[in-house]
Amino acid sequence: MxxxxxxxxxxxxxxxxxxxxxxxxxxxxxxxxxxxxxxxxxxxxxxxxxxxxxxxxxxxxxxxxxxxxxxxxxxxxxxxxxxxxxxxxxxxxxxxxxxxxxxxxxxxxxxxxxxxxxxxxxxxxxxxxxxxxxxxxxxxxxxxxxxxxxxxxxxxxxxxxxxxxxxxxxxxxxxxxxxxxxxxxxxxxxxxxxxxxxxxxxxxxxxxxxxxxxxxxxxxxxxxxxxxxxxxxxxxLSACKTFLKLVERLLGEENGDIEKVKLRIKAAEYDGKPGFKQPEPAYLLNLAARINVVKKRMGEKKE
Ligand SMILES: [Zn+2]
CATH class of the missing domain: 3.60.15.10 (Ribonuclease Z/Hydroxyacylglutathione hydrolase-like)
Structure with a gap:
């Protein structure tokens, strides 16, 4: 239930x-x-x-x-x-x-x-x-x-x-x-x-x-x-893997530009969504942090 x-x-x-x-x-x-x-x-x-x-x-x-x-x-x-x-x-x-x-x-x-x-x-x-x-x-x-x-x-x-x-x-x-x-x-x-x-x-x-x-x-x-x-x-678990892949792909497409990736992800998973949502300022702060985590991890994997 x-x-x-x-x-x-x-x-x-x-x-x-x-x-x-x-x-x-x-x-x-x-x-x-x-x-x-x-x-x-x-x-x-x-x-x-x-x-x-x-x-x-x-x-x-x-x-x-x-x-x-x-x-x-x-x-x-x-x-x-x-x-x-x-x-x-x-x-x-x-x-x-x-x-x-x-x-x-x-x-x-x-x-x-x-x-x-x-x-x-x-x-x-x-x-x-x-x-x-x-x-x-x-x-x-x-x-x-x-x-x-x-x-x-x-x-x-x-x-x-x-x-x-x-x-x-x-x-x-x-x-x-x-x-x-x-x-x-x-x-x-x-x-x-x-x-x-x-x-x-x-x-x-x-x-x-x-x-x-x-x-x-x-x-x-x-x-x-x-x-x-x-x-x-x-x-x-699977949503987490999927999100990692998405951010990695978008970072590639946007040449690592976090602001551009942020907008694309916000449009896909936040804008227009019904129901109780995290307040937008908190969502945006958190989204930037999540993208940064992936960007840093991609850098570390390359080294
Ligand atoms: Zn929390």
Whole structure:
């Protein structure tokens, strides 16, 4: 099944807030949420978390990486749930300590507000991004206990960024991949988002393919279950190879001119696409990074 609406996914697992920038909630003795979406949706996430947990509070917020659309509401969670522990990779923690990074995260969160305007209206108060402390760093192989029969296992999945973590709950066969696999749009196209390194990104996906998976919670828009979860992993791998070939070909045709390649790819995979999309400034920044990764890799292969 492919799920694109917020609400219950399976017993004890929920997609909350806005399917384009969701927060996932894993219930248990020590409830956990995964990622923290946009700042402007903070109060909406809190409202929906409370609807599930009642008087109880989430004990962990596991961050997948340091991008603005995954950490936006952390300070709002800390305000409402004072005991919550924020978990990230050590690399992401370093990013959150840099004033320049904080300024950019704040600016991009602000710029995203028009995109989710309808969801914002329903929540009342709208907050800006504020800086926050990471309480716990996590690395490959770390295991955190949620309940007697539920653990969160940390997988390092660099490639989209260097600080990416994915989370696997083996007892329930749930994979919170976040952005380590591609991002699918409503037409079924999968954006391969290797912003720092193609091979790292591909290897990170391959590392997760053998994990027995009943549910994959992705970064944006979709949750895949059962056969669709297995297909999505394989489709992300092949989309990634196809995108590499396309960029290599276009770089050849345009004599390495990144701006020209950017326009051709944007026309093919972004312009006129329906459904929830990455905001254009963020898409263009990321697209330039993806093309640069391929260009650099082509240079290295030649040497
Ligand atoms: Zn990202």
């Amino acid at each position: 492919i799920i694109n609406k917020t609400g219950k996914i399976i017993d004890g697992l929920f997609m909350l807030g806005h399917s384009g920038v969701p927060v996932y909630l894993l219930d248990g003795d020590r409830p956990a949420i995964f990622d923290a979406g946009f700042s402007c949706l903070g109060e909406l996430y809190v409202k929906e978390i409370r609807k599930v947990l009642g008087e109880r509070e989430p004990e962990f917020c596991f961050l997948s990486h340091s991008h603005f659309d995954h950490c936006g509401a952390v300070s709002i969670f800390k305000k409402h749930f004072p005991g919550i522990k924020i978990v990230s990779s050590a690399k992401a923690k370093k990013v959150f300590e840099r004033p320049n990074a904080i300024a950019l995260i704040k600016q991009l969160n602000k710029a995203s507000e028009p995109q989710v305007h309808d969801s914002m209206i329903s929540q009342g108060e709208v907050n800006d991004f504020s800086r926050f402390e990471v309480d716990l760093t996590a690395k490959q192989g770390d295991v955190l206990t949620i309940s007697d029969n539920t653990t969160v296992n940390v997988i390092e999945t660099p490639g989209h960024t260097r600080d990416c973590l994915s989370y696997y709950i083996p007892e329930k066969k749930i994979l919170i991949s976040s952005e380590a696999f591609g991002v699918q749009d409503v037409t079924g196209h999968i954006y391969s988002d290797f912003l720092v390194d193609y091979d790292l990104y591909y290897n990170s996906m391959e590392k997760m393919v053998p994990l027995e998976t009943r549910v994959i919670c992705t970064a944006h828009a979709f949750v895949f279950t059962e056969k669709d979860a297995v297909d999505y992993k394989l489709n992300s």
